[in-house]
Amino acid sequence: MTEYKIALLGFGGVNRALAQLIADKNSRWADELGFKLKIVGVSDLFLGSVINKDGLDAHELAAVPAAKGSLKALRGGSDEPANESVIRFAGADIVAEATFTNPVDGEPATTFCRWALEKGISVVTTNKGPVALHAQSLKALAESTGARFEFEGSVMSGTPVIRLAKESLAGSEIIGFKGILNGTSNFVLSSMETGLDFSSAVAKAQALGYAEADPTADVEGHDVRLKVVILANELLGAKLKPSDVLCKGISEITAEDITEATKANARWKLIGSAEKLSDGSISASVSPQLLPSTDALAGVSGATNAITFNTAILGPVTVVGAGAGRFETAFALLADIVSIHKHNTQSGK
Numbered sequence: 001m002t003e004y005k006i007a008l009l010g011f012g013g014v015n016r017a018l019a020q021l022i023a024d025k026n027s028r029w030a031d032e033l034g035f036k037l038k039i040v041g042v043s044d045l046f047l048g049s050v051i052n053k054d055g056l057d058a059h060e061l062a063a064v065p066a067a068k069g070s071l072k073a074l075r076g077g078s079d080e081p082a083n084e085s086v087i088r089f090a091g092a093d094i095v096a097e098a099t100f101t102n103p104v105d106g107e108p109a110t111t112f113c114r115w116a117l118e119k120g121i122s123v124v125t126t127n128k129g130p131v132a133l134h135a136q137s138l139k140a141l142a143e144s145t146g147a148r149f150e151f152e153g154s155v156m157s158g159t160p161v162i163r164l165a166k167e168s169l170a171g172s173e174i175i176g177f178k179g180i181l182n183g184t185s186n187f188v189l190s191s192m193e194t195g196l197d198f199s200s201a202v203a204k205a206q207a208l209g210y211a212e213a214d215p216t217a218d219v220e221g222h223d224v225r226l227k228v229v230i231l232a233n234e235l236l237g238a239k240l241k242p243s244d245v246l247c248k249g250i251s252e253i254t255a256e257d258i259t260e261a262t263k264a265n266a267r268w269k270l271i272g273s274a275e276k277l278s279d280g281s282i283s284a285s286v287s288p289q290l291l292p293s294t295d296a297l298a299g300v301s302g303a304t305n306a307i308t309f310n311t312a313i314l315g316p317v318t319v320v321g322a323g324a325g326r327f328e329t330a331f332a333l334l335a336d337i338v339s340i341h342k343h344n345t346q347s348g349k
């Protein structure tokens, strides 16, 4: 039985959910997927760190309180983070990187990815910073050391979008896409339709684990802008930077705007889109749009996301599913590990 040793970088909502899934489902995965996962190290800015090359007890780990320095209570634990040691020296085959998204330069997460990839350790990440800002160099580094750099969860959490478009829509000639790509803002807009005020809706999205560490990124559209960059660069062959994407969020939408929209049988949605123009250039934007109820995206509520790929051969193809959430996003890390396993199996690794 193949066993992958994994190190968890950041132990917030997503990686803790992954630890819980490993605790609950490792035997099932062994039967269904042909591999088991063993957690050999964890490092978190707030909780501290722990390394155990023989494998940590995933049940015990998932139950560690979310209190400062709490990883110290585990055997081999410390109340200080030890990012570099956990990445380089815990004996991991795969690093699951789920620290804060930094939309400005992608750091320090990009450095964490580099430390792993340089050593031939594969990286699975849900962090949009390294992917939107440094995907090309990280993929090249991975290629040069025989590692994999996988990032399905950076867009629409565990709902398959990037791999689906690259693999199942290969040859369909994707010429653009339009989507609801932020769970928090869609949750806020849906909550406002039921009478909740903007701030309470944001607070609820934070409690449910949907929001970024600073939810301004969600409601001002910055998170969607990174996702538009990721999708345009990965699927449309663009070389966009976040500053190339016009961006407006939902913070100016008032309760009155929502009431007026409902009366007109329409809904406000934060839409991220990109399109290949006839001269080969890419036009991309993020903005709130008033969609008539007949639009395929208008019926998408709560933290659910949806994307319509506009393809030359198939026409529009829409994917709807979870856009945020701890377990939903941890599933994306599993999907990336499954992809690494398939690649290893096919290449006889």
Ligand SMILES: NC(=O)c1ccc[n+]([C@@H]2O[C@H](COP(=O)([O-])OP(=O)(O)OC[C@H]3O[C@@H](n4cnc5c(N)ncnc54)[C@H](O)[C@@H]3O)[C@@H](O)[C@H]2O)c1
Pocket (backbone or CB within 6 Å): 009, 010, 011, 012, 013, 014, 015, 043, 044, 045, 046, 047, 081, 083, 098, 099, 100, 101, 108, 126, 127, 128, 153, 154, 157, 209, 210, 211, 212, 213, 323, 324, 325, 326, 329
């Ligand atoms: N939660 C979701 O629904 C979701 C969905 C898709 C993508 N993401 C992305 O996944 C990542 C993790 O999300 P989350 O919800 O678990 O966030 P979170 O805020 O719950 O957890 C992040 C953890 O990373 C730790 N951390 C931050 N900087 C660190 C550093 N320099 N070194 C070590 N640890 C560090 C923090 O202490 C925190 O515990 C983020 O980048 C987020 O944008 C989240």
Ligand SMILES: N[C@@H](CCO)C(=O)O
Pocket (backbone or CB within 6 Å): 154, 155, 156, 157, 181, 182, 183, 184, 185, 210, 211, 212, 218, 223, 323, 324, 325
């Ligand atoms: N904060 C993000 C997480 C998923 O990337 C959202 O609400 O969509």
